[in-house]
Amino acid sequence: MKKNKLLRIPSRGLILISLVSLVLGFILAYSYSISSAKRDQISTNTVYFNEQEKYKEDLIEQKERNKELTEEINAKQQEIRDFEHSFANSEESVEELVKEAEMLRLLIGDIPSQGKGIAVSLQDGAYNPSQENPNEYIVHESHVFKVINELKISGAEAISINGQRLHSNSFIRCTGPVITVDGKTFPAPFVIEAVGDPAVLLASVNLGGGVVDQLASDNIVVTVEEKGKITMPALRDDKN
Amino acid sequence: MWLPLLGLILGISLGLLTDIQIPDVYESYLSIAVLAALDTLFGGIRAQLQQVYDDKVFVSGFFFNIALAAALAFLGVHLGVDLYLAAIFAFGVRLFQNIAVIRRIILTKWSERKKE
Numbered sequence: 626m627k628k629n630k631l632l633r634i635p636s637r638g639l640i641l642i643s644l645v646s647l648v649l650g651f652i653l654a655y656s657y658s659i660s661s662a663k664r665d666q667i668s669t670n671t672v673y674f675n676e677q678e679k680y681k682e683d684l685i686e687q688k689e690r691n692k693e694l695t696e697e698i699n700a701k702q703q704e705i706r707d708f709e710h711s712f713a714n715s716e717e718s719v720e721e722l723v724k725e726a727e728m729l730r731l732l733i734g735d736i737p738s739q740g741k742g743i744a745v746s747l748q749d750g751a752y753n754p755s756q757e758n759p760n761e762y763i764v765h766e767s768h769v770f771k772v773i774n775e776l777k778i779s780g781a782e783a784i785s786i787n788g789q790r791l792h793s794n795s796f797i798r799c800t801g802p803v804i805t806v807d808g809k810t811f812p813a814p815f816v817i818e819a820v821g822d823p824a825v826l827l828a829s830v831n832l833g834g835g836v837v838d839q840l841a842s843d844n845i846v847v848t849v850e851e852k853g854k855i856t857m858p859a860l861r862d863d864k865n
Numbered sequence: 866m867w868l869p870l871l872g873l874i875l876g877i878s879l880g881l882l883t884d885i886q887i888p889d890v891y892e893s894y895l896s897i898a899v900l901a902a903l904d905t906l907f908g909g910i911r912a913q914l915q916q917v918y919d920d921k922v923f924v925s926g927f928f929f930n931i932a933l934a935a936a937l938a939f940l941g942v943h944l945g946v947d948l949y950l951a952a953i954f955a956f957g958v959r960l961f962q963n964i965a966v967i968r969r970i971i972l973t974k975w976s977e978r979k980k981e
Contacts, residue, residue, distance in 0.1 A: 639869070640868065646872040650872070654876065655881075
């Protein structure tokens with residue numbers, strides 16, 4: 626009886642039902658394919674995540690290895706220096722060369738430096754409402770250059786800015802209110818430390834019409850103090 | 866009877882072959898369309914069993930329900946209210962009711978046949 630009724634449906638109705646089943650099939654299959662695609666995506670995401678974790682672990686391992694190697698290099702360097710020192714004791718002429726090598730090593734920041742020295746701190750001038758341009762009273766990299774050049778001329782062995790030691794290829798850039806030293810940014814106040822003979826350094830910095838006077842006329846607060854002991858690590862230690 | 870079956874197979878193959886990516890926002894539309902289609906399908910089966918089937922009602926209901934559900938979802942997305950939940954709720958309840966009615970009719974017929 627049911628069958629008869631089904632057969633009695635006119636062909637127009639049959640076509641309509643076919644259309645309905647077509648749409649139904651499409652919707653079902655489409656949503657199925659979309660959700661399965663999403664599942665695939667999730668599983669690939671976890672794969673990527675695991676890979677990333679693995680690379681991170683590799684990186685940490687490499688860093689540790691680098692650290693070990695750095696320590697090894699430091700030890701070897703020390704060995705060479707000791708060897709040179711013992712050599713210098715025996716031969717007078719070589720002593721000069723050893724000293725020169727020492728100076729050059731200090732210059733490129735290869736070995737730690739410590740000793741007496743001075744610290745010059747540059748601070749932005751007090752805010753002055755009558756001056757519209759803040760450039761008139763903040764520390765620029767040119768001021769830092771002046772101090773560093775003066776210190777170098779006066780025979781400073783090693784110089785650092787806010788703890789970042791300078792070497793022969795260092796770069797200093799002005800990046801807005803801060804300065805960038807070898808890729809690291811430092812805000813004011815800038816403390817420039819120099820290892821060397823404090824008497825000479827102080828005298829050259831405080832020369833009449835010299836660096837301190839010039840900076841003071843640029844509305845910068847300069848304080849110079851003598852330091853009994855300044856320690857600067859070898860540059861390689863920070864490079865990791 | 867082979868024509869609706871052919872349509873179903875064609876539809877499924879079309880859906881599996883389609884490689885269009887739709888944004889995540891519109892995925893709720895699809896789920897609602899699925900629900901609406903299923904609801905209308907079971908409604909049609911129930912009507913057939915109760916012998917009140919009319920293909921005009923069935924076909925118009927199928928497309929109208931899908932369109933209404935999509936419109937509700939669209940409105941909900943744009944109003945920031947999860948209006949598609951209303952559609953899911955309504956269709957879900959009706960789906961269960963329809964299936965329950967179908968089950969009862971079949972059970973009654975079965976027991977009647979057993980008595981004979």
